[in-house]
Amino acid sequence: MKILCLNTDDAVWKHWNQVISTDALLVRVEKINSVYEALENTGSDFKYCFIYLSDKSFSTHVDDVVALRSKFPNQKIIVFPNHSNQSVSLKLFSVGVSGQCAPYIGREQLSLVLTVVDSGEIWGGKAFIQQLIQQSAGNAPAGYNNGLENLSERELSVARFIAKGLTNKHIAIEMDITERTVKAHLTSIFKKTNTKDRLSLALLAQNNDATL
Structure with missing residues (x-):
């Protein structure tokens, strides 16, 4: 299982490698253009795309995710914002993002997230989704x-x-x-x-x- 990761934070990247399952291969890129190039490669076959949303240029990163989702509507995208924002979360879920998680998510929870997303469900944590809906x-x-x-x-x-x-x-x-x-x-x-x-x-x- 290959996972494409847009991640500019070394500490978060290290953590992801520690909590991901042993059968997964994380491929890191640090620019949005590199994500497009990787996904446009017919031989890439990335099951998921992890995107870390840093505080720096946060709004731009969100717009990048929206554009990416529009370009690759079938790609399962999971975002990891450094800070949660209700309006941004609603925007991302409305365009079809599959999940939202904390950057320093635990091993068992990440496994659960991928299981849920793989089944076609949305992950934001049940309580979060219910709060967002309400x-x-x-x-x-x-x-x-x-x-x-x-x-x-x-x-x-x-x-x-x-x-x-x-x-x-x-x-x-x-x-x-x-x-x-x-x-x-x-x-x-x-x-x-x-x-x-x-x-x-x-x-x-x-x-x-x-x-x-």
Whole structure:
């Protein structure tokens, strides 16, 4: 497993090498242009892209991640901001970033993060995601509830659980269905509500909890 790492901090880089699993190969670059070059190489085959967001030129780094995600929409990107920022986190998750972690994350937690991201889920820590959803729910634009009325009873249940921050596995347990069925429901829900990811759906559901 190869992981491309944009990292300009030697201490954080050393820590990542200490906590990553033994079957992973970390490849370090220090400029955003080098990330593009590496990902454009058809033989690179990087499973994940780790990006350290330092305090210096933080806003520029965030914009770089947004542009990178647009260029490589299928690449799993995990950001490691030196300091957490709610508005920035919302922006990054909304464009499809797979996860956000502390730079000095522990070995077991990093392993869990990669497992969750690999399954197609978003990682920010369950408590963080729930807090983000709750704080952002009131910011949804007018007309953002379009589509909820078209959901079936089962789909409404799935949307409700997504709004609570549950994973597909936990939703499947709660509803006594398979994870594959949960994914099928989500595909239909995204289409009917014109949402593109779990966070957008959660914001929609939270903002219209009376409908649910």
